[in-house]
Amino acid sequence: MRVHVRRLLPLLALALGACAVSMSPVTGRKRAYAYSWEQEVRLGRAVDRQITAQYGTYDDDALQDYVRRVGNDVLAVSHLRRDDALPEYRTAKFVFRVLDTEAVNAFALPGGYVYVTRGMLAHLENEAQLAVVLGHEIAHVAARHGSQNALEGGLMTAALLGAGLLGEELAGAGDEIGDVGAVAAQLMLFRYSRDDERESDRLGVEYAAMAGYRAAEGAAFFSGLERLQARAGRIPGFLSTHPDPGRRGETVAQMAADWVALGFDGERVEREAYLARIDGITLGQDPRQGYEMAGWFYHPAGGFRFPVPADWTVDRQGRQVVLRPRAGDGVRVELAARSRHPTADVAARVFVHENGLAGASSYRTNMNGFPGARVDGAMDSGGSSYQVTGYWLEHGGHVVRFAGISHSAYNAELQYGIGEMTRGFRAVSDPGLLDVAPVRLVVMTTERAQRFADVVDPRFIPAGMDLEALAILNGVSVDAVIPAGTVLKLPG
Numbered sequence: 336m337r338v339h340v341r342r343l344l345p346l347l348a349l350a351l352g353a354c355a356v357s358m359s360p361v362t363g364r365k366r367a368y369a370y371s372w373e374q375e376v377r378l379g380r381a382v383d384r385q386i387t388a389q390y391g392t393y394d395d396d397a398l399q400d401y402v403r404r405v406g407n408d409v410l411a412v413s414h415l416r417r418d419d420a421l422p423e424y425r426t427a428k429f430v431f432r433v434l435d436t437e438a439v440n441a442f443a444l445p446g447g448y449v450y451v452t453r454g455m456l457a458h459l460e461n462e463a464q465l466a467v468v469l470g471h472e473i474a475h476v477a478a479r480h481g482s483q484n485a486l487e488g489g490l491m492t493a494a495l496l497g498a499g500l501l502g503e504e505l506a507g508a509g510d511e512i513g514d515v516g517a518v519a520a521q522l523m524l525f526r527y528s529r530d531d532e533r534e535s536d537r538l539g540v541e542y543a544a545m546a547g548y549r550a551a552e553g554a555a556f557f558s559g560l561e562r563l564q565a566r567a568g569r570i571p572g573f574l575s576t577h578p579d580p581g582r583r584g585e586t587v588a589q590m591a592a593d594w595v596a597l598g599f600d601g602e603r604v605e606r607e608a609y610l611a612r613i614d615g616i617t618l619g620q621d622p623r624q625g626y627e628m629a630g631w632f633y634h635p636a637g638g639f640r641f642p643v644p645a646d647w648t649v650d651r652q653g654r655q656v657v658l659r660p661r662a663g664d665g666v667r668v669e670l671a672a673r674s675r676h677p678t679a680d681v682a683a684r685v686f687v688h689e690n691g692l693a694g695a696s697s698y699r700t701n702m703n704g705f706p707g708a709r710v711d712g713a714m715d716s717g718g719s720s721y722q723v724t725g726y727w728l729e730h731g732g733h734v735v736r737f738a739g740i741s742h743s744a745y746n747a748e749l750q751y752g753i754g755e756m757t758r759g760f761r762a763v764s765d766p767g768l769l770d771v772a773p774v775r776l777v778v779m780t781t782e783r784a785q786r787f788a789d790v791v792d793p794r795f796i797p798a799g800m801d802l803e804a805l806a807i808l809n810g811v812s813v814d815a816v817i818p819a820g821t822v823l824k825l826p827g
């Protein structure tokens with residue numbers, strides 16, 4: 336919930352006064368950072384808990400191991416591991432994770448946390464491209480861009496401080512999926528400066544080349560991003576945080592050529608091995624984390640459904656579910672399918688405490704036989720006043736939470752929306768509604784020449800994707816004739 340932000344402000348001011356001077360791992364020269372390396376590691380660890388709670392790690396150990404292996408290969412040749420690096424950098428342990436979301440994204444947190452989404456993995460063609468992407472993210476960590484940005488008072492400050500401040504609470508409460516959205520979402524959409532991006536591109540290519548990869552493959556990937564960029568409104572992520580992919584393609588190609596000229600003519604591409612690894616991964620939205628059908632939102636993992644109010648929309652990213660009125664952005668309701676708290680009552684009290692909702696009224700309720708709790712409160716932030724209404728309902732041994740916030744002027748809409756959802760809350764036991772399987776990415780070879788549009792079976796196009804999105808995934812156009820014997824990544 337955004338309501339956390341208010342509590343960050345005093346600390347924000349405090350932290351801006353402090354800074355740490357130490358040796359840059361990349362240049363070897365001393366410079367100022369907002370945080371010591373040790374603080375960066377601690378902040379990264381705290382935010383990592385939120386990222387994994389919100390998006391979930393992709394449930395495939397072999398794939399996680401694979402990405403970790405490639406990441407560590409690239410890390411091994413980075414500035415952090417060179418002989419002249421400070422011991423604290425050389426011994427820094429990195430965490431590489433594949434996140435369970437269809438968003439096309441890769442990002443890093445200070446201190447050595449690197450993420451790539453399954454949506455991104457689906458778009459890559461080979462291991463060399465993965466190495467360049469991971470190299471780019473490792474470079475953000477090595478150059479300590481987040482810490483530099485925070486020194487200048489950038490967005491990273493607020494986001495990281497959120498994590499620092501909330502870190503202890505999160506150790507307990509952070510498992511409440513969806514309760515930690517603001518900080519994690521800010522970080523996932525965090526923008527570095529163009530100079531930082533250029534430096535990371537340069538270093539990413541250097542690291543991939545030194546690790547023996549054909550870094551020019553990265554250029555092809557960045558060029559392909561251009562088409563995604565054109566639809567960035569629909570597919571946020573790496574594109575909104577990493578601007579200008581077209582020129583990056585050219586620049587990366589030039590930088591890769593420079594490394595070849597220096598003798599790093601790495602031939603590692605590993606296309607077949609890579610495609611074998613991603614064969615079978617989830618493609619598009621995973622309906623087990625929720626899907627909409629005929630005016631209802633079904634949550635198979637939670638075993639419940641509730642009506643989506645007329646003129647409201649459901650927004651899903653990873654495990655985060657947000658409902659909003661179609662008109663106006665002054666109202667939002669966040670669903671958390673599973674709270675870690677044992678009862679609705681406890682969950683509601685923790686919520687009031689965490690959000691500083693002094694004076695909130697809180698009472699027990701019962702919705703269609705589901706025992707629960709309701710909280711109504713008001714708060715001020717940034718000169719505006721907000722209404723907060725939350726419902727916690729006990730179902731199947733868990734607590735389901737609906738947390739609503741609106742500008743005070745839109746309180747009537749919030750009450751209408753959250754009232755419809757909770758009054759209509761029902762258990763679901765029909766296996767036909769619960770046993771939904773996500774669409775899988777299938778690597779296959781075409782048997783005859785055919786238009787791409789005719790190769791795709793429309794019945795398998797997953798939620799959150801369309802034909803054009805699948806064409807982009809394969810680096811072809813919808814109308815292109817695909818020759819026989821072409822390897823494609825298709826829904827199946």
Ligand SMILES: [Zn+2]
Pocket residue numbers: 471475527532535577
């Ligand atoms: Zn970047």
